[in-house]
Amino acid sequence: MQNMLFGKRAKRPEEAVENEGREGRVPPVKPESSLPGTMQGYSMPMDAVEIAVQVIGPEQVAEAEAILKKYKDGKAQLEQRIVENEKWFRMRHWDVIGHSKNPGDPEPKSGWLFNSIANKHADAMDNYPTVAVLPREEADRRDAESLSSILPTVFEQCEYEQVYDRLWWYKLKSGTGVTGVFWDSSKLNGLGNIDIRTVDLLNLFWEPGITDIQQSRHLFHVELRDQEEIQERYPQLKDKMSLSGAKTVTMAQYAHDDNLDTSDKCTVVDWYYKLKSPEGKTILHYCKFCAGQVLYASQNDPAYAESGFYDHGRYPFEFDTLFPMEDSPAGFGYVDVCKSPQIYIDKLDQALLKNTVVGARPRFWVKGDGSVNEKEYADISKDFVHFTGSGRPEESIFPVQVPMLNTVAVTMRGLKVDELKEVSGNRDFSQGGTAAGVTAASAIAALQEAGSKLSRDMIKASYRAHAQVGYLCIELIRQFYTEPRMFRIMGQKGGVEFVEFSGQQIAPKQTGDGFMEATRMPYFDIKVVAQKASPFSTVAQNERAKELYQLGFFRPDNADQSLMALEMMQFEGIDTLKQKIAQNGTLFQKMQQLTPLVLAMAQQLDALQGTQYTPQVAQILGMNMGAGMPMGGRPAQEVQTNSLGDTLNGARKTTAGEARKQAAQNGTPR
Numbered sequence: 001m002q003n004m005l006f007g008k009r010a011k012r013p014e015e016a017v018e019n020e021g022r023e024g025r026v027p028p029v030k031p032e033s034s035l036p037g038t039m040q041g042y043s044m045p046m047d048a049v050e051i052a053v054q055v056i057g058p059e060q061v062a063e064a065e066a067i068l069k070k071y072k073d074g075k076a077q078l079e080q081r082i083v084e085n086e087k088w089f090r091m092r093h094w095d096v097i098g099h100s101k102n103p104g105d106p107e108p109k110s111g112w113l114f115n116s117i118a119n120k121h122a123d124a125m126d127n128y129p130t131v132a133v134l135p136r137e138e139a140d141r142r143d144a145e146s147l148s149s150i151l152p153t154v155f156e157q158c159e160y161e162q163v164y165d166r167l168w169w170y171k172l173k174s175g176t177g178v179t180g181v182f183w184d185s186s187k188l189n190g191l192g193n194i195d196i197r198t199v200d201l202l203n204l205f206w207e208p209g210i211t212d213i214q215q216s217r218h219l220f221h222v223e224l225r226d227q228e229e230i231q232e233r234y235p236q237l238k239d240k241m242s243l244s245g246a247k248t249v250t251m252a253q254y255a256h257d258d259n260l261d262t263s264d265k266c267t268v269v270d271w272y273y274k275l276k277s278p279e280g281k282t283i284l285h286y287c288k289f290c291a292g293q294v295l296y297a298s299q300n301d302p303a304y305a306e307s308g309f310y311d312h313g314r315y316p317f318e319f320d321t322l323f324p325m326e327d328s329p330a331g332f333g334y335v336d337v338c339k340s341p342q343i344y345i346d347k348l349d350q351a352l353l354k355n356t357v358v359g360a361r362p363r364f365w366v367k368g369d370g371s372v373n374e375k376e377y378a379d380i381s382k383d384f385v386h387f388t389g390s391g392r393p394e395e396s397i398f399p400v401q402v403p404m405l406n407t408v409a410v411t412m413r414g415l416k417v418d419e420l421k422e423v424s425g426n427r428d429f430s431q432g433g434t435a436a437g438v439t440a441a442s443a444i445a446a447l448q449e450a451g452s453k454l455s456r457d458m459i460k461a462s463y464r465a466h467a468q469v470g471y472l473c474i475e476l477i478r479q480f481y482t483e484p485r486m487f488r489i490m491g492q493k494g495g496v497e498f499v500e501f502s503g504q505q506i507a508p509k510q511t512g513d514g515f516m517e518a519t520r521m522p523y524f525d526i527k528v529v530a531q532k533a534s535p536f537s538t539v540a541q542n543e544r545a546k547e548l549y550q551l552g553f554f555r556p557d558n559a560d561q562s563l564m565a566l567e568m569m570q571f572e573g574i575d576t577l578k579q580k581i582a583q584n585g586t587l588f589q590k591m592q593q594l595t596p597l598v599l600a601m602a603q604q605l606d607a608l609q610g611t612q613y614t615p616q617v618a619q620i621l622g623m624n625m626g627a628g629m630p631m632g633g634r635p636a637q638e639v640q641t642n643s644l645g646d647t648l649n650g651a652r653k654t655t656a657g658e659a660r661k662q663a664a665q666n667g668t669p670r
Contacts, residue, residue, distance in 0.1 A: 056297035061289045064271050065248050068220050072249050074208030078330055079252040082174045082201055085335040086254050088113065088342070089173045095255070097343055100350070106357070108349040112417060113342040116424035117172045117334055123455035124168045128161065129463055130531035131470045133524045140522045146501050147474060147524065149489040154473055158196040166198045167320060168462070175333035176201060177320040179465070180221075181472040183310075183480050194476050196469065199317060201330060202252045213329045219315050221270040224251060225290075230266055234295055248291075266290055272315055275308075283308035284315070312475035320465035322458065334424055341420040348413040355405040363400040370396030425454035463528040470526045478503045544571060559585025 084096050091109040099107065131151050135144035155161075163179065171177035177198065184195035203223055206216040213219065231238050248267045253260070271287040286309040287297040298304040310316065321331035366374060371389035376382045377397060387393045420426075481503030489499055508521045548554065553562040562581050566574060602617040 056287050056294055056299050058292055058294070061287070061292055061294055064218070064220075064269070064287070064289070065292070067218050068205055068222070068269065068271075069249055071205040071207060071218070071220065075205060078328070079202055081332075081336070083252055083254055085173050085333065088335045088339055089117065090255075092255065093339070093342070093346075106350055106353045108346050108353060110342070110345055110349060112345060112420050113335065113338050113424075116338060116420065116426040119426050120172050120334065120424075120455060120458065121165075121168050124459055124462065125165065127459050127530040128164065129466045129528045131467070132527045132529065133470075133474070134527060136523050136525060140506075140524065143505050143522060144524055146499055146505075147477075149499055150477075150487050150501055151470055151473060153487045153489055154194055154477075155196070157193060160196055163196055163198050164466075170198065170200075171320055171322050171462075172333050173335055174201060175322045175331040175336065176329070177465075178204060179318045179320065179469055181316050181318065181469055181476065183476050192480060194473055196473075202254075204317065206329065209327055211324075211326065211329055213315055213317060213319055216315075217273075219272045219317070221317075222249060222251065222267050223270075224262060224265040225268045227264055227266045230268065230290060234290070237291060237293055237295075240291065240293055268295075272309075274313065277306075282313040284310050284313045286310075310475070311479045312472065314472065316472060318465050318468045318472065320462055322461075338420050338424050341416045341423065345413060345416045345420065348409055348416065351409060352405060352413070355402070359402040359404070363402075364397050365400055367396045372396045459530075467526045467528050470528075474506070474524060477501075478506050541571070541573070553581065554584070556584040556588035559588065 087093055087096055091111065091114060094107045094109070131148070133144045133147040133151065135141045167177035167179060178201060180195075180197045180199045182195045182197070183192060185192040187193040187195065199221070203221055205220040205222065206213055207218065210216055247265070248269055251262075251267070253262075268288065268290045271289065273285055273287075275283045275285060277283050283306075285298045285304075287299070288295040294300075298309040319329050321329070322333050323337070324331045364377075366372070370387075371391070372387040372393050373385055374397070376385045385393075387396065481501065484500050484502040487499050487501065489497055506522045506524075508519045511518050511520045552558050553565070555562075559581050563578060563585075566578055566581070598617060599614065602614045605611060606614050
């Protein structure tokens, strides 16, 4: 729900620059739609002062290609596991565990593992996240409120819900989902905007043995692209690209249903690396190359040679790990955990089905010198079956006895199904099923809530990664939103509002008292909450609200006691509830202070005119006339629809009218 109205175009990182190497001048380059890549760290020592003059040319690219191949060799087992896990998810796991040597054996593919993954994905999408930006200083409160409204709009521009959906499928299958946060200068007609995408781990390469991707000395993103498309986009490659040198590395491939021909493809490498400035700041640089030729290098661009490609100095890739491993930034997923019971479920299914099929189809032993006519015996439409010779026909042909499968096999299959459910946390209550004897809605909701603790743990880990994505977006806004931009957002009351924001509002600012100057950078904290609450959590929350209402927590005269009880509780939305109860308690106290005055006025009117307004006013105020104190809740009798103000106004009019009538009778002018 965004509407970009105006703003000058920020400088494109891919624009033409003067290359000081042997390749001469690089012509203007169209903005790439592929993922940018960069290298972290240079393999040879490099002084930070040389940043402005260092040129990335064919020699540096050749060195980067050697490092890339080394990284790929260290990632071979992970790539094989990812490819196999995709087969398991698509229920093509007989290709992995091996087909039966007997071509007639059935190969069942039960979906227990798929069902577990699908339920975990549904839990994640039920708790789709949203961010709230919190200031660290009072001076940044207004900017934090603006960012809290703008970031959801930026996510919607990037179709982040679809990105989040694909991220979770990949994370559950392979153990790690990767989100890329980039600046795409081709968006919004060249104005540029943030681009958020999912990244395939098969296309990403890092230093083996690390646990944090930011610690890798280099980081590469490799993508297969059509050669003709690349040559049209980069004309300088037409005479230098050859089929033999077009592919830097051999990419791992999934098992495709269609015949995929990659003979006319080339590998485009995005290479990120980090350097240190003289002040000790980490500087991130980026180089894109293909077939040994530099397509763009931020270190060759005077606009980015000193500051780096992204000012935040981080790789624009955020890893969201399901089950972490100590020696890798990638983890393992539910396919790795649950494939063993799934194997034996299908193998036992194979044995059961084969035994059932063999037992359901009669087979016979036939003597080689038997005298029974086999064709007539097999044709059930024949009323008579001929045989020759002496003896009984049963001696020449008799049925094959198929032994019944042991019931232990059936029991073991059920135990393996239960094992898979327990290991994955995909119990019946998590899927909406109930056990015998449990019929109360509150009890079912409580069991569902308790059974989903594994999903809540996974979702919290994903929220941490989502917060980092939000931080990267804020830094890109700080760097590239050089001119004001207009956003259409949803206001606090549900209406449409327009907010103007510029990166200059959160850019570093010079501060000082005239004697000492300093630079102040606004920093923010991000809190991630569920935008779409889980139905199980919603039921539990509704039950809690009804219970609090029945206990009198919402009565204004119980505000102090309710707040004391809430201090010992913990649930979602408790801070808002405390605020509302405190406000009601304050209003109740003010009402208590004004009640004697209102009653005194009503009594004066009654005494002056002989009316009976005091009981009516007391009833509207909810007063207990016997005790003379407010009742706090609803009065015992139904309160009339007219308000206290209407009653008092009516009393004033009646009193004034009667006074004029009495004056007229006495002849006194009024």
